[in-house]
Amino acid sequence: MRNDGLSGSPGATDPEALPRSRGIPRPPARRNGHGQPPPDHVDEGKLLEVLTALRHGNFAPRLPVKWTGVGGKVADTVNEIMESNQRLVRELERLARLVGKEGKISHRVPMGDFTGLWAASIESVNTLVxxxxxxxxxxxxxxxxxxxxxxxxxxxxxxxxxxxxxxxxxxxxxxxxxxxxxxxxxxxxxxxxxxxxxxxxxxxxxxxxxxxxxxxxxxxxxxxxxxxxxxxxxxxxxxxxxx
The missing domain is CATH 1.20.120.1530 (Four Helix Bundle (Hemerythrin (Met), subunit A))
Structure with missing residues (x-):
């Protein structure tokens, strides 16, 4: 019997890994026994939702922490980016209030654990102040x-x-x-x-x-x-x- 790669044999090809041929729709994503994507699956819809919020300056949304594997790493990375943006915004608002409103001109944005261009941006703001x-x-x-x-x-x-x-x-x-x-x-x-x-x-x-x-x-x-x-x-x- 010819093995066409779609049977349940050990050599079968994962439907999600099949290339998208012209005119042929992609097979549906794998589901676990409860009809839900496996934990290491990246929910593209949820990821797009969070990234869209990020693009519009809304740093509150987060990806689920229950994802594992590569999906979990993606979630952690995106969530850290959102958190870094949110912390920086809070610090800038605090700086504006303390220096501009309350006259505490010695206040600066703390560097904390920011690195790279985050740290460079904070240094630039502090220098400007x-x-x-x-x-x-x-x-x-x-x-x-x-x-x-x-x-x-x-x-x-x-x-x-x-x-x-x-x-x-x-x-x-x-x-x-x-x-x-x-x-x-x-x-x-x-x-x-x-x-x-x-x-x-x-x-x-x-x-x-x-x-x-x-x-x-x-x-x-x-x-x-x-x-x-x-x-x-x-x-x-x-x-x-x-x-």
């Missing part, structure tokens, strides 16, 4: 010093050996210019007060280069006051001399 936070910290330091009367502090124009660029550089220069103008105004006012009030050098005027707005108004007010004081002193001197 650090670069964004640095100008804020520097600004707070300089303004805090100004509030205490220390006009010697300025913002650094580089970070870790790299020159600041764009808005970071513009912000640093603006803050430094503000401190410079405060220092120049303070020095000039102190000089005029000392010369006129202490040393008796009448006619002293404050000269602050490049000032505008309120700075210019303050400088002009100081000069007006010094001019009035000078005029009064000279008038008194003239009257005294005449007497």
């Amino acid at each position: 650090g670069d964004l936070v640095h100008p804020t910290s520097e600004m707070a330091r300089v303004i805090g010093a100004v509030a205490k009367g220390d006009l010697t502090q300025t913002m650094a124009l580089d970070l870790d050996g790299r020159s600041l660029q764009g808005e970071f550089l513009r912000t640093a220069k603006t803050v430094n210019r503000m401190v410079e103008q405060l220092g120049a105004f303070s020095s000039e006012v102190t000089r005029v007060v000392r010369e006129v009030g202490t040393e008796g050098k009448l006619g002293g005027q404050a000269k602050v280069e490049g000032v505008a707005g309120t700075w210019r108004d303050l400088t002009e007010s100081v000069n007006f006051m010094a001019g009035n004081l000078t005029g009064q002193v000279r008038n008194i001197a003239e009257v005294t001399t005449a007497v």
Whole structure:
């Protein structure tokens, strides 16, 4: 009797392993005694469902853990990918809340057991946060010093050996210019007060280069006051001399 490969003999061919011929449908998948696929069978429909969810950014679905053999390894691998994505999303949301909402600027995404491009992505996010936070910290330091009367502090124009660029550089220069103008105004006012009030050098005027707005108004007010004081002193001197 001819063996056509479809009988139950030891040399029979598995129907699932048969190539799909044109026009001939694939034989149905093997079933166990209860009409269910064997445990090591990969449920393609379920796998497609989970992968579709992954593609759409839904990391909640999981493959059954009861699969064994190759199917079990596929399930474990896909589930680990979903879990890694889910953990990373949670950490990024936590980072955004702590740094952006609560002002805890020292917080970073923990590396944990992430490796490869996962780790590289986390490192990039942490570096970005650090670069964004640095100008804020520097600004707070300089303004805090100004509030205490220390006009010697300025913002650094580089970070870790790299020159600041764009808005970071513009912000640093603006803050430094503000401190410079405060220092120049303070020095000039102190000089005029000392010369006129202490040393008796009448006619002293404050000269602050490049000032505008309120700075210019303050400088002009100081000069007006010094001019009035000078005029009064000279008038008194003239009257005294005449007497």
